Amino acid sequence: MNDLLKSHLMVLLATFFIAGSFLASARLAGVINPFSLTLMRFVASFVLLLPLVLSRRDWRRKIVTVLPRATVISFFYAMFFACLFEALKTTTSLNTGTLYTLVPFMTALLCLVFLRQPIGGQTFLIYILGAASACWVIFEGQLDRLLAFSLNQGDWLFLGGSLLICGYSLSMKLLYRRSDPMPVLVFCILFTGALWMGTALLVLGYPLDWHNIHGEHLAAMSYLVVASTLMTVYLYQRSTVVLGPRRVMAYIYLNPAAIAVLLWWFEGVKIPTIVLPGIVACSLATVLLQREPRS
Structure with missing residues (x-):
């Protein structure tokens, strides 16, 4: 197996790990407050x-x-994950996973504004395709809901969280140094993220309530720690060296399809037929972005 194919398979596996994290997070949402959940995830990691x-x-x-x-x-x-846990109290894992596909487009716009990094015409059109497809899934192909822009409370909260993950990407661009070993960087992010969440708990006066995490909740948390945090870091690091960051980020558009498959496989949830074109179009955006040169 050549390195190119191996790297694509690695990032595809990481994509399914990330998709699974939305399902696992949905099981944990509401068990304890989102700051305590995020703190537990970071400390364990x-x-x-x-x-x-x-x-x-x-x-x-x-x-x-x-x-x-x-x-x-x-x-x-850290604040992104806190928003995710809180949002999943009132929205679905499919909605959050689909809204997550807007991150590359929003990040590109912020890079244009703050870093003066231009967006190529072809890339811009692909981002529009991904964003439009995400809207199709969120609004279930109903034009009246789109015109009314009737996102629920959880959708709006996660949309704010998506802006935070864009801030994460921008800060990585500005503060990351090539001399930083990736395991050290990830360790420091997890450690200081735990400090941020601990501070939030102290300021807001929320209890830890970690004793409420047991049984299937403990299994979900273990998945978030091992699969969607530590293993994805390794997979993304290895694949980015060969494919480049833009091609790796393009796989984010497979999130709705990956979540739909996992919901069907593990929970027997049938995805409405009307949203399938949006899922296919999101996946097409990933394929089109693979044709761009490495950067």
């Missing part, structure tokens, strides 16, 4: 990553220099 980071002397030395920049990056990252 950085504890598992700690032995790896400490195993190398050069990585240990990098923690001090990476930590201040990671503190800024992690604010957007």
Whole structure:
């Protein structure tokens, strides 16, 4: 198997891990407050990553220099997950997963405004295709709902969370250094993200309530920690070296299709026929973006 095909398979697997995280998060939403859920996820993740980071002397030395920049990056990252958990109380995993496909388009617009990075005409049209397809899925192909723009409360909250993940991408562009080892950067983001969530809990006076996480809830949290956090970091890192960041990000448009497949496979949920064209069009956006040159 050549490196190109292997990298595509790795990022496809990571895409399904991310899609599964929306389903797992939906099971956890409402069990305890979103700040405590996010804190638990980050603490478990950085504890598992700690032995790896400490195993190398050069990585240990990098923690001090990476930590201040990671503190800024992690604010957007942590708040995104808090918004996700809160949003899933009043919306569906398919809706959040579809809204998530708007992130590349919103990120490109913010890069244009703040970093003066132009968007190619072909790329812009593909982003429009992805955004329009996402709207088709969200509004279930109903023009009256689109014209009324009747997003529910959870959709609006996650839309705000999507802006936060755009802020995460921008801060990564501005603060990431090529000399930063990826495991160290991820560890520092998880560690400082936990600090942000701990601070939020103290300020708001929310209890931890971690004792409520047991049984299937514990299994869902374990999935978020191992599969959608640690394993996806590894898969994205390896595949980005070969494919480039733009091609890897293009797989985000497969989210609605991946979530639909997982809902059908694990929960027996049938996706309304009317939203299938939108899911297919989102997937087409991924294919079209693969034709762009590596960057």
